[in-house]
Amino acid sequence: MPALAACSSTSTTAPPPAEPRAEVRPKNVILFISDGCGPASFTMARAYRRDVLGRDEGLALDPYLVGTVQTHAADTRVTDSAAGATAFACGVKTYNGAIAVDTLRQPLGTLVEAAEARGLATGLVATSTITHATPAAFSAHVPARGMTAEIAAQQITRGIDVLFGGGLRDYLPVAEGGSRQDGRNLLQEARAAGYTVATTRDAFDRLDAAPALALMAPGHMAYELDRNGAEQPSLAEMTRKALDLLAGDPDGFFLMVEGSRIDHAAHGNDAAGHLHDILAYDEAVAVALAFAREEGHTLVVATSDHETGGLTLGRSLDGRGVYAWYPEVLAGVRRSNEGLAKMLEAGADPAAVLRAGGLDPDDLDAADRQALLDAAEEGDTGAFLARYNDVIARRAVIGWTTTGHTGVDVNLYAFGPGADRFRGNQDNTDVGRRLADLLGLDLPAA
Ligand SMILES: [Zn+2]
Incomplete structure (x- = not known):
């Protein structure tokens, strides 16, 4: 094993090194x-x-x-x-x-x-x-x-x-x-x-x-x-x-x-x-x-x-770097994407799905609400989740790059x-x- 720096001595007056102790090995x-x-x-x-x-x-x-x-x-x-x-x-x-x-x-x-x-x-x-x-x-x-x-x-x-x-x-x-x-x-x-x-x-x-x-x-x-x-x-x-x-x-x-x-x-x-x-x-x-x-x-x-x-904590919003991020946005989320998808596929009301995802449908901006409802209506779970995740990420000021x-x-x-x-x-x-x-x-x- 490589010697650890902390184990070597640089002092000329130091006592001779002790016998190397047997290395402690885990059971x-x-x-x-x-x-x-x-x-x-x-x-x-x-x-x-x-x-x-x-x-x-x-x-x-x-x-x-x-x-x-x-x-x-x-x-x-x-x-x-x-x-x-x-x-x-x-x-x-x-x-x-x-x-x-x-x-x-x-x-x-x-x-x-x-x-x-x-x-x-x-x-x-x-x-x-x-x-x-x-x-x-x-x-x-x-x-x-x-x-x-x-x-x-x-x-x-x-x-x-x-x-x-x-x-x-x-x-x-x-x-x-x-x-x-x-x-x-x-x-x-x-x-x-x-x-x-x-x-x-x-x-x-x-x-x-x-x-x-x-x-x-x-x-x-x-x-x-x-x-x-x-x-x-x-x-x-x-x-x-x-x-x-x-x-x-x-x-x-x-x-x-x-x-x-x-x-x-x-x-x-x-x-x-x-x-x-x-x-x-x-x-x-x-x-x-x-x-x-x-x-x-x-x-x-x-x-x-x-x-x-x-994943990044802090991101640009509307072209401006924001010096903050908000974990509390995630506090209301009660289902994973997989859980939300199952609700949608079982025919749940899209508003109920959004609430399970921690979003109040009445509190969304008009473009987001329309895109989410359209995706739910068309049964396009992938588009719904992509938009939903984007809303959550912007509110929490977190970013995903891939x-x-x-x-x-x-x-x-x-x-x-x-x-x-x-x-x-x-x-x-x-x-x-x-x-x-x-x-x-x-x-x-x-
Ligand atoms: Zn992987």
């Missing part, structure tokens, strides 16, 4: 990934919590900011989640779309495989489908992220102890309401391999031993703003359950937890959906930090694979034994390599 590692969450997004979440919710203590992550991460892929400066997750899981740069394979499409050893080989327990938790790019790169090897049927088939054969998320459709054949063309029922195969399988909230709550597979939505799980707690657990609840099931392993564990849909909301330029999934992610981090403080041998690392949306990803560096947080190793600005592949090194894992051999 357990919890890696949090906030998909598509850049620095401005964390600022937005913190300001909302402080100024709207009245909670002054900052984000759970805030005290543990140690550095920043460069996110570029092998083939472009703007990564996707597949190349980004492969960098963390395998410590290697690859092309956008690659799931734990290199630029020659050859499989790369992952942290999960190396951990399993060393006898550690392993777990993956996501709010997207469990076959989505980030969890996939920790559990499968395919040349293209869209190969979700193959990803599902691979991820139940790796001895992973905990798999929680959405994505039931990828596990079931077409004849049973799924999307698999090969007729396989992977839930049955998982049960035969020893997994306890949960597809409902009640069954999830009853899980009390690993290996456990919980797929609680046909596709992605709900955005936090839309989530019905009777049907789906929160990311914090899934994290707590994963820790309950993994912590008993005497060899330690590796757990990856992803706030997956932070990214999806940013793709849609859905500010409130983005915000509430970040707050839910931070609550999940708080659960892990409490566990780590109590347990004493657990390293918690949190970072993002990339920024999404090009519906895709951007190339800015992302935040890196670390707490626990080995946290010092993550100081400074580093490449995303360094994060994966350092985690492997701290756990004594051999990635290339995996």
Whole structure:
């Protein structure tokens, strides 16, 4: 490892250096990934919590900011989640779309495989489908992220102890309401391999031993703003359950937890959906930090694979830069874009949809109101949401510059034994390599 500046002495009268102390290594590692969450997004979440919710203590992550991460892929400066997750899981740069394979499409050893080989327990938790790019790169090897049927088939054969998320459709054949063309029922195969399988909230709550597979939505799980707690657990609840099931392993564990849909909301330029999934992610981090403080041998690392949306706080309005932004505009929003779209498609009154979105129809300027009502009338949900998001963004004085990803560096947080190793600005592949090194894992051999 590179010497830390703080460890070197420049004084000629200093005593001879002590024997280097044995480096403290973690027994357990919890890696949090906030998909598509850049620095401005964390600022937005913190300001909302402080100024709207009245909670002054900052984000759970805030005290543990140690550095920043460069996110570029092998083939472009703007990564996707597949190349980004492969960098963390395998410590290697690859092309956008690659799931734990290199630029020659050859499989790369992952942290999960190396951990399993060393006898550690392993777990993956996501709010997207469990076959989505980030969890996939920790559990499968395919040349293209869209190969979700193959990803599902691979991820139940790796001895992973905990798999929680959405994505039931990828596990079931077409004849049973799924999307698999090969007729396989992977839930049955998982049960035969020893997994306890949960597809409902009640069954999830009853899980009390690993290996456990919980797929609680046909596709992605709900955005936090839309989530019905009777049907789906929160990311914090899934994290707590994963820790309950993994912590008993005497060899330690590796757990990856992803706030997956932070990214999806940013793709849609859905500010409130983005915000509430970040707050839910931070609550999940708080659960892990409490566990780590109590347990004493657990390293918690949190970072993002990339920024999404090009979010800015403050923007130009009518050609003039405005020196303000207003998180309170988001306070009245009770549904994500996805939730508003469902209301529209179910034939709800457009005025009621706008109110659920935090807008009073009588308080809109005439052009906005007409455009929104016209789009609703024509059943053009995309046009409705684009106009709605633009109204919200102008009122909050926030900006979005893309519906895709951007190339800015992302935040890196670390707490626990080995946290010092993550100081400074580093490449995303360094994060994966350092985690492997701290756990004594051999990635290339995996
Ligand atoms: Zn994305």
